Amino acid sequence: MSSGLNGVGFRAWELACALEHYDEVSVLTPDVPHADVQETWTGIPWNVGYSKVAPGDRDIYLYGFATPVDSIRRFKAAGAICIFDAIVWPLEYTTYQRVHDSDDRPSKYRALLETYLMRLRLADGYFVASETEKQVLTGLLTTCRFDLLLEPTQDMSLDDLLWLLPVGFSDVNERTRLKPSAQSPTPGPDFVWNGGLWNHYSPVAAVRGLSSLLDSGHEATLWFLYPQRGTPTAAYRAVEEAVAADRRLAQHVTFCHGGLSLADRITVMETARATLCLYEPHVLWDLCPPMRLRETVLYELPVIAPRRGALGNIVANQGFGATTASLSADDVAEAMFSCLQDDHAAGMRGAAASSSESFRYEAMMPGVATWLDRVRAR
DSSP states (O other): OTTOOOHHHHHHHHHHHHHTTTSOOOEEESSOOOHHHHHHTTTSOEEESSSSSOOOTTOEEEEOTTSOHHHHHHHHHTTOEEEEEOOSOHHHHTTOHHHHTSSSHHHHHHHHHHHHHHHHHHOSEEEESSHHHHHHHHHHHHHHOHHHHTOTTOOTTOTTTEEEOOSOBOSSSHHHHOOOOTTOOSSOOSEEEOSOOOTTSOHHHHHHHHHHHHHTTOOOOEEEOSOOOSSOOHHHHHHHHHHHHOGGGGGTEEEOTTOOOHHHHHHHHHHOSEEEOOOOSOHHHHHOOOTTHHHHHHHTOOEEEESSSHHHHHHHHHOSEEEESSOOHHHHHHHHHHHHSHHHHHHHHHHHHHHGGGGBHHHHHHHHHHHHHHHHHO
């Protein structure tokens, strides 16, 4: 998006909204938030930068995979309780373009890993987004926090260290707080790719699926909503090459190079038939669903995902999308076609609406607040 807000950013603002019912909350942000962000989460105080805030003893400092380590150290030294939202894993670093482009891939990866492990070691508690992630984090703790596990008083259930906080959304969000932009593009796309064009995804499979759909005589359009930032990824280049190879796709595929504001996205997400979230079999996606699951339940937007993986399991169980047996063009096209069928699509949207309560952060907060109190009391 034009504001630079991604899935982890949504999670930060929305958790702040849900937590403010239990405690004073402030969001620390590296830049001045976009106007749409400020209007959506208008009641949440924020500060630019990490050095301007004076941490207090027993404050809760919730941080993520990109938080500067120096900031975590400063809060910890001041007596704050540091909670790591451990929902991005070092395994993802193996897909980073800058790692693949490096002359010394192991060293490039090692530098990222060492910073990640430092964030892990500085934490007093951890959020994970799935039971599988909890198991993975337990393994990491046995290798880099074994000093903690060897404490005689440590409860080895680890219930006082780990809390399950799935991917979700807040009642305070852009759809409930913003008016759709008057300049929202009309008509919008049939399908959206509503996440980054990163190498741990396979966006080219969406383009090939669209080509197969066109081959069978069904018209549809596909928009990539996030702009490519930094060095173009191999995944992004593959999409560009696939679009260039099929002349028909020029009028069916749109890259939102400048990104869309939150207000612009509302109409697009409300009128699209489905979102695509495709990736090759990868253990990373066996751990937890991508953050874009948020928009499926928030916008009641069907999602097309591979059958294997955490997201595929959720889609199959909840019924708010379609799964593909493989990423072959025909398999993806079949799933896309199912989302173009009005009756079938209505059933998927109804399933998303019915399941939304279990993804509301506000519904999760009583347990979270009780757990945070226990962590504070240790």
